[in-house]
Amino acid sequence: MELLEYAIVGGILYGVFFSLVGIGLNLIFGVMRIINLAHGQFIVLGGYVAWLVSRHFGFNPLWSIPLSVAGAIVVGWPLYAAVVPRLQRSDDPEMLSFILFFGIGQMIEALTGMAFGADQRSLPSEALGSGNIGVLGQQFPDSWWIAAAVSVSCILALYGYFSHTRLGYATRAIMADRDEALATGISVDRVSAIAFVAGLALAGIAGMFVPYLLGSVSPDLGGELTTTSFAIVIIGSLGNPLGTVIGGLVFGLGTMLMQTYYSSWSNVVPYALLLIIVLIRPSGLLGKEARHA
Amino acid sequence: MPDDSLLHKLRPGALVLALLAAGFLLLPHMYGNQSLLFTLMTFIVLTQGLNLLYGFTGYLPFGYVGFFGCGAYATSLLVLHAHLPVLACVAGGGLAAVLMALVLGPLLRLSGAYFSIASLAASQILYFVVSNTNLADITGGPYGLKIERVFAPDASYLAMLAVLLLTSGLAAYFRSSRFGMELRAMKQDPTSAAMAGIDVVRERLIVWLVSALVAGLAGGVYAWNLSVFYPDAVFTLQISVFAIVFALFGGVGTVIGPIVGAAVLYTLYSAIGISSPQYFQLIYGALIVLLVLFLPGGILSLFTRRGIRVF
Amino acid sequence: MSSEAQALLRLSGVRKHFGGLVVLNDVGFSVAPGEIVGLVGPNGSGKTTAINVISGLFRADAGLVSFAGQDINRLPMFRRAQLGINRSFQVPKVFRDMTVRENIEVAAHCGSKRNTDVDAILDDLDLAALAEKPAGSLTVNQQKLLDLGRALATGPKLLLVDEIGAGLNPAELNGIAALLQNLAARGIALIVVEHLLDFLNRITARVIVLGAGRMLFEGSLDAASRDPEVVAAFFGS
Numbered sequence: 001m002e003l004l005e006y007a008i009v010g011g012i013l014y015g016v017f018f019s020l021v022g023i024g025l026n027l028i029f030g031v032m033r034i035i036n037l038a039h040g041q042f043i044v045l046g047g048y049v050a051w052l053v054s055r056h057f058g059f060n061p062l063w064s065i066p067l068s069v070a071g072a073i074v075v076g077w078p079l080y081a082a083v084v085p086r087l088q089r090s091d092d093p094e095m096l097s098f099i100l101f102f103g104i105g106q107m108i109e110a111l112t113g114m115a116f117g118a119d120q121r122s123l124p125s126e127a128l129g130s131g132n133i134g135v136l137g138q139q140f141p142d143s144w145w146i147a148a149a150v151s152v153s154c155i156l157a158l159y160g161y162f163s164h165t166r167l168g169y170a171t172r173a174i175m176a177d178r179d180e181a182l183a184t185g186i187s188v189d190r191v192s193a194i195a196f197v198a199g200l201a202l203a204g205i206a207g208m209f210v211p212y213l214l215g216s217v218s219p220d221l222g223g224e225l226t227t228t229s230f231a232i233v234i235i236g237s238l239g240n241p242l243g244t245v246i247g248g249l250v251f252g253l254g255t256m257l258m259q260t261y262y263s264s265w266s267n268v269v270p271y272a273l274l275l276i277i278v279l280i281r282p283s284g285l286l287g288k289e290a291r292h293a
Numbered sequence: 294m295p296d297d298s299l300l301h302k303l304r305p306g307a308l309v310l311a312l313l314a315a316g317f318l319l320l321p322h323m324y325g326n327q328s329l330l331f332t333l334m335t336f337i338v339l340t341q342g343l344n345l346l347y348g349f350t351g352y353l354p355f356g357y358v359g360f361f362g363c364g365a366y367a368t369s370l371l372v373l374h375a376h377l378p379v380l381a382c383v384a385g386g387g388l389a390a391v392l393m394a395l396v397l398g399p400l401l402r403l404s405g406a407y408f409s410i411a412s413l414a415a416s417q418i419l420y421f422v423v424s425n426t427n428l429a430d431i432t433g434g435p436y437g438l439k440i441e442r443v444f445a446p447d448a449s450y451l452a453m454l455a456v457l458l459l460t461s462g463l464a465a466y467f468r469s470s471r472f473g474m475e476l477r478a479m480k481q482d483p484t485s486a487a488m489a490g491i492d493v494v495r496e497r498l499i500v501w502l503v504s505a506l507v508a509g510l511a512g513g514v515y516a517w518n519l520s521v522f523y524p525d526a527v528f529t530l531q532i533s534v535f536a537i538v539f540a541l542f543g544g545v546g547t548v549i550g551p552i553v554g555a556a557v558l559y560t561l562y563s564a565i566g567i568s569s570p571q572y573f574q575l576i577y578g579a580l581i582v583l584l585v586l587f588l589p590g591g592i593l594s595l596f597t598r599r600g601i602r603v604f
Numbered sequence: 605m606s607s608e609a610q611a612l613l614r615l616s617g618v619r620k621h622f623g624g625l626v627v628l629n630d631v632g633f634s635v636a637p638g639e640i641v642g643l644v645g646p647n648g649s650g651k652t653t654a655i656n657v658i659s660g661l662f663r664a665d666a667g668l669v670s671f672a673g674q675d676i677n678r679l680p681m682f683r684r685a686q687l688g689i690n691r692s693f694q695v696p697k698v699f700r701d702m703t704v705r706e707n708i709e710v711a712a713h714c715g716s717k718r719n720t721d722v723d724a725i726l727d728d729l730d731l732a733a734l735a736e737k738p739a740g741s742l743t744v745n746q747q748k749l750l751d752l753g754r755a756l757a758t759g760p761k762l763l764l765v766d767e768i769g770a771g772l773n774p775a776e777l778n779g780i781a782a783l784l785q786n787l788a789a790r791g792i793a794l795i796v797v798e799h800l801l802d803f804l805n806r807i808t809a810r811v812i813v814l815g816a817g818r819m820l821f822e823g824s825l826d827a828a829s830r831d832p833e834v835v836a837a838f839f840g841s
Contacts, residue, residue: 035406086586095353096585098406099541103581106534110575223530227417230410268421271414278411279399471713478699478710484661485697485751487681488690490714490758494680 015252020151022232024202038105040225046207047217068204076197120216147209231274306465348545359416362528364512383513390509424524437523449518544591618667645814688761696747700740711757
């Protein structure tokens with residue numbers, strides 16, 4: 001019973017954080033039908049920003065959050081302009097973006113490797129409070145709670161953007177039907193660029209907590225983070241950013257339960273979940289029925 | 294004018310096979326590093342095998358390495374436990390990969406990126422199962438397998454050459470046969486192809502099994518050549534990644550594109566990639582971006598654009 | 605109308621829904637060899653869905669779809685094509701990177717008749733001069749013809765023609781009308797979905813009117829235009 005409670009509380013915290021890990025990938029896909037296969041590498045970049053901020057300059061790693069947002073704008077805006085409109089004019093944007101962003105991911109991985117070396121980097125645990133917070137008698141480090149709190153804040157902010165701002169309405173309109181949104185005069189390009197930058201910023205913010213929740217950050221972590229994000233996003237249904245929360249929780253609980261009871265098999269969880277979900281229900285748990293003309 | 298005589302159809306394929314055979318038989322005498330040539334052949338096989346599926350059906354298997362690893366392990370386990378001749382064990386490795394592809398057949402119902410990611414997930418699961426310490430009694434777990442009893446670098450070199458010729462022959466068949474024409478039609482428009490009377494599901498499955506077979510055979514011969522290996526050596530995603538990059542670089546859907554792509558880039562890799570892998574990773578990452586944006590048909594499309602027919 | 609005994613295609617009680625939306629509801633009719641039947645109705649009335657259910661792109665949820673006396677509702681598309689059912693598409697679906705000739709050849713080799721004369725089909729459709737051009741370089745109207753040619757190359761007994769007339773000029777329409785009549789004279793049964801009623805009136809003796817997935821009327825086009833239910837469906841109630 002102790003163990004089960006531990007796994008459930010931990011799984012929820014872990015899962016909430018992983019919703020944040022996946023949500024940027026889903027936002028970009030939902031708005032642009034572009035698969036950002038470099039997603040995991042952008043998360044890793046966020047992790048290194050946090051590492052620089054805290055180990056190199058001695059500030060609290062939370063300062064990396066605004067830095068990641070700024071970095072997402074500086075990198076994301078020109079990247080969007082350079083590749084996304086071009087991809088969307090092609091015959092098969094989904095597959096081509098998949099391959100192209102795979103290339104970008106490899107470049108980022110190579111560059112982070114050159115800049116920071118191949119070693120695993122961790123962050124000072126006391127920076128986010130060295131204590132534990134207990135729920136139902138289960139103790140988890142402060143950093144886990146902060147990660148979950150930041151994740152919930154980001155998701156709520158995204159939800160608020162969607163439901164309370166003009167740009168958010170426009171974003172949802174594009175997700176529902178791009179052509180119709182174009183026809184009604186929505187500035188699809190501008191809204192898409194914002195969503196693209198936001199997707200990268202969310203990845204960067206998630207990256208800050210990777211050293212805490214996964215123990216460390218290293219250049220080669222990107223691929224695994226991308227596939228995990230993909231699994232989470234597909235569980236919650238591709239193109240539905242808020243479904244990602246469900247995906248994150250399923251993944252978090254699944255991983256924690258496996259780690260508790262069959263720890264040597266826990267690394268199979270995201271891949272097995274992904275396979276099962278795509279084969280049973282390719283549109284994800286929350287997906288709509290396939291539309292027909 | 295289309296000339297349908299058999300000889301005319303067979304000629305380009307036969308030429309490619311003859312050049313490959315002559316090249317890889319002569320090269321060891323001119324260039325001493327046979328193990329590097331062996332690895333080059335392995336990558337040509339994998340690039341061509343991936344091209345069979347991606348180039349002719351449009352399904353890009355990120356987890357292609359899973360079949361390679363599957364073949365390596367099945368071959369080694371047969372060597373250890375079945376006491377069959379090595380070549381029979383290699384054939385068993387190919388068969389194991391085909392069986393794995395049959396089990397994973399439902400993945401073909403998925404399209405585009407879903408298929409790519411799902412195949413990657415499948416190969417990762419296979420890797421985690423094989424390398425799991427709980428199964429160390431059977432698979433060696435993280436410590437891998439040793440079959441040094443059958444170690445034979447020259448014989449395995451020739452065996453890989455045979456697999457290379459088989460794979461290239463298959464690509465030539467796909468390129469010039471009616472079956473290949475049906476594949477091209479399916480790739481462009483599956484609905485229309487079905488309405489033309491083509492059994493799209495069955496033909497796609499056949500290509501999937503064939504491409505798994507060559508990867509399995511290559512894995513078997515590779516294990517034989519190494520004779521001692523860790524699970525990582527035959528399941529690392531790097532192998533899939535290389536095959537994809539090499540194929541895209543040369544030009545998919547052709548016979549010589551993957552051969553050229555793998556030969557050029559693997560040579561580059563062996564020159565700079567082994568000592569400083571990050572530079573090579575940066576180069577091929579940039580290459581992918583540039584190819585997708587400017588040259589989606591690979592370097593061979595530089596010729597086709599000028600009206601030169603490429604086999 | 606046509607006697608059940610000689611029907612090539614027979615639908616009865618066919619129903620198709622997507623989620624909660626019923627697209628075909630209790631549709632039933634039959635078509636005899638050599639007959640041209642028009643399928644008309646406002647947008648969204650289920651015409652193309654009916655074609656899709658007959659050609660196998662969708663499977664009917666309920667009811668019977670039989671061809672030459674055989675229940676075909678569970679057969680995949682390629683089997684139906686091999687049995688002799690074929691179609692053209694509203695938006696032509698050609699193999700863009702293959703030549704015009706290859707487009708026809710693929711279908712000729714895999715269809716029901718193995719000895720199809722590819723050149724004769726190219727001539728019939730006035731595409732002979734373009735035979736070695738990539739199909740993607742053709743105009744939309746030429747692609748429509750090629751789409752039809754791909755269907756003909758399989759040697760169909762039943763041909764479903766989905767809005768081939770849209771965008772054609774009167775001379776081209778005349779050519780198509782003559783071609784379709786010629787096909788019917790060879791014994792091929794045709795179902796023609798069309799908005800151009802003049803064109804339909806010229807080539808069909810019988811039309812079926814669909815409205816919101818239901819069959820509203822079956823008979824001559826003249827009689828249909830006097831039917832109050834049909835008029836209401838077309839012009840709104």
